[in-house]
Amino acid sequence: MESILEVKDLVKRYRDFTLDHVSFSLPRGCILGFIGENGAGKTTTLKLILNLIQKESGRVTLFGMDHIKEERRIKEQIGVVFDESYFHDTLSPKDIASVLRRVYPTWDDRLFDRYLGRFSLPKEKVLKEFSRGMKMKLSIASALAHKPRLLILDEATSGLDPVVRNEILDVFLEFIQDEDHSVLLSSHITSDLEKIADYIVFLHKGKVVFEEPKDDLLARYGILRCGAEVFGRLDRSEQIGYRQSQFGYEVLVKDRAAVRRRYPAAVVDAATIEDIMLFYVRGEQQ
Numbered sequence: 001m002e003s004i005l006e007v008k009d010l011v012k013r014y015r016d017f018t019l020d021h022v023s024f025s026l027p028r029g030c031i032l033g034f035i036g037e038n039g040a041g042k043t044t045t046l047k048l049i050l051n052l053i054q055k056e057s058g059r060v061t062l063f064g065m066d067h068i069k070e071e072r073r074i075k076e077q078i079g080v081v082f083d084e085s086y087f088h089d090t091l092s093p094k095d096i097a098s099v100l101r102r103v104y105p106t107w108d109d110r111l112f113d114r115y116l117g118r119f120s121l122p123k124e125k126v127l128k129e130f131s132r133g134m135k136m137k138l139s140i141a142s143a144l145a146h147k148p149r150l151l152i153l154d155e156a157t158s159g160l161d162p163v164v165r166n167e168i169l170d171v172f173l174e175f176i177q178d179e180d181h182s183v184l185l186s187s188h189i190t191s192d193l194e195k196i197a198d199y200i201v202f203l204h205k206g207k208v209v210f211e212e213p214k215d216d217l218l219a220r221y222g223i224l225r226c227g228a229e230v231f232g233r234l235d236r237s238e239q240i241g242y243r244q245s246q247f248g249y250e251v252l253v254k255d256r257a258a259v260r261r262r263y264p265a266a267v268v269d270a271a272t273i274e275d276i277m278l279f280y281v282r283g284e285q286q
């Protein structure tokens with residue numbers, strides 16, 4: 001499958017933080033969920049991709065073009081939503097349309113109006129009268145109305161209620177339907193990514209821990225619940241991290257089918273993306 005975005009060995013150094021040779025790719029027609037703890041380097045990676053900050057080294061290509069050399073051509077084909085609305089409070093959606101119409105040759109007024117209607121956003125009201133959720137929906141409508149091929153969103157659904165979030169997730173799923181569009185979405189709401197993502201990239205302390213198809217992650221990983229005897233027999237290579245409680249051990253295992261075969265009496269449940277994230281970090285601390 002052809003990639004819409006390729007990130008290879010991306011490095012950025014701050015005084016107390018290094019984004020360390022980050023690599024991943026986003027195929028066409030797919031949604032990639034970018035996860036990681038606070039300060040893992042997600043926003044830094046997205047800003048580097050967009051050439052908003054300078055990289056130390058590494059390569060980024062979007063639509064097969066270098067992200068710096070072809071920045072203008074690339075940006076016309078990208079819609080970006082960060083967690084803060086960057087439109088001035090005294091503007092209305094109507095004013096915003098008149099500005100963006102001049103910026104983007106591909107701007108589509110009818111499409112913008114359709115999204116405003118769908119998100120129940122008033123066209124003439126100024127932004128200072130908008131709620132946070134309304135502003136976020138407006139940012140998404142604006143990002144979509146110039147008909148980009150790639151949407152890049154940083155925490156765009158955080159702080160929104162489940163109904164609004166679901167509406168937005170549906171819009172993302174429709175956006176990729178034609179197999180030519182893609183979405184790169186950083187989020188702490190891993191249940192949202194479970195619903196819509198095709199791939200998950202897990203960033204931890206500036207490094208990629210894994211890049212995997214979501215279905216594989218959810219089909220393979222498991223939480224083994226067992227007593228001290230089974231825990232003592234577990235091979236180190238079978239487990240990623242564990243939690244001990246008064247009732248025994250909970251262990252994240254990479255291959256739940258294999259563990260079920262080896263310990264038929266033990267309970268092995270499916271793991272969520274949140275479990276996988278938490279146990280990876282925990283495993284490192286053990």
Ligand SMILES: Nc1ncnc2c1ncn2[C@@H]1O[C@H](COP(=O)(O)OP(=O)(O)OP(=O)(O)O)[C@@H](O)[C@H]1O
Pocket residue numbers: 014015016017036037038039040041042043044045
């Ligand atoms: N301009 C800067 N100068 C120095 N350090 C910075 C700068 N911007 C980010 N950092 C550091 O880089 C690290 C990664 O930050 P980043 O915002 O990329 O994390 P994140 O994964 O997006 O976190 P969150 O989930 O909290 O948004 C942090 O330690 C942060 O302090």
